[in-house]
Amino acid sequence: MGSDRGSNAKERARTSSTTGSTALPRASRVRLDQPRPARKRLLPEYDPEAFGRFSERIARFLGTGRFIVWMTLIIILWVLWNIYAPDALRFDQYPFIFLTLMLSLQASYAAPLILLAQNRQDDRDRITHEQDRKESERSIADTEFLTREIASLRMGLGEVATRDWIRSELQDLVKEMEERRSLFPPVISSERDEGDR
Template identity: 80%
Template sequence: MGSGGEREETKDRPGSGAGATARPRVRLDLPRAPRRTLLPEYDPEAFGRLSERIARFLGTGRFIVWMTLIIILWVVWNIFAPKALRFDEYPFIFLTLMLSLQASYAAPLILLAQNRQDDRDKVTHEQDRKQNERSIADTEYLTREIAALRMGLGEVATRDWIRSEIQDLLRDVQDRRGHLPHEGGQGSDEADR
C-alpha cells in the first residue's frame, strides 16, 4: 500500500512498463467520495409525505370552500374596487394563470401520493398473501394431524368397548360359578380362621 492509504500505484502489473500510463487502483473497501451536483438535494420520503398531505387537503370540502371564497373575493375585488387598486381586470387573466398553476402542481402531487399509496398497498397485499399461505399450511398440517389421530383412535380401546369386555368377563365368571360344585357352606370358612 502506498503512503496515501486510499490509492495504490500499480507498478507491478504486467504491461505497465515505462511507456504505459500508471492508473491508480481504486480501493473497494472504502466508500466513494460523494459527487457534487448542481441539482438541489432533497429527502424523497419527506417530499412524498408532504405531497400526501397536500393531496389529502386537495380532496377535502374545506379546500373547495376556501378556493371558492378566494375566487369570489378575487372577482368581487377586481370588479368593484377603485380602478387604481384593481390588479386583474375583467377577463381575469391573472386568476386563470393562478388556477392553471395550482392545477399543474396539484395533478403531479396527487399522482405521487397515489403512487405511494399503491406501493403501500402492494406491501400490504404481499404480507396478506404470505399470511394466507402460512394459514393454509397450518390448516393442512392440522388436518393431517387430526386424520392421524382418528386413525390412531381406531386402534385404541374406547370406554364402551372396555365396558362390553368387562361385562363379558363378568358373565363368564358367573357361568363358571354356576358349573362349580357347592361347598359345605359357611362353617368351612370359620374353620380356616
C-alpha cells in the same frame, strides 16, 4: 529502504511486462468491498419521504370541502375587487387573464402532487396486501398442519382400547367362563384330599 521500493516497483513492472498482465497497481484499483464515494450533484438534494408526506398533506387538503370553499371565496373576492375597485387598484382587468393563469398554475402543481400521494398510497397498499398474503399463507399452512395432526390422532384413537370396548370384552369373557362352567362342572373328590395328608 528507498532502494527496496524502487527495486519492488521495477520488479512489478518487469513481471507485468513478461506475463502480459495489465492489472492496475493496488492503489488505483476500485475497492468492491467498500461503497463508492458520494458524487457531487448539481441539483439540490431533498428527502423524498419528507416531500412525499408534504404532498400527501396537500393532496388531502385539496380533496376537502374546506379547500373548495376557500378557493370559491378567493375567486369571488378576486372578481369583485377587479370589477368594483377603483381603476388604479385593479390588478386584473375584465377577462381576468391573471386569475386564469393562477388557476392553471394551481392545477399544474396540484395534479402531480395528487399523483405522488396516490403512488405512495399504492406502495403502502401493495405492502399491506403482500403482508396479508403472507399471513394468509401462514394461516393456511397452520390449518393444514392441524388438520393432519387431528387426522393422525383420530387414527391413533381408533386403535386405542376404550372403556366400553374393554367392558364388552370382559363381559364376553365372563359369559364364556360361565358357559364352560355349566358344560364342565368342577369335580370334587374327598378321597384325594385324605391321601395327600
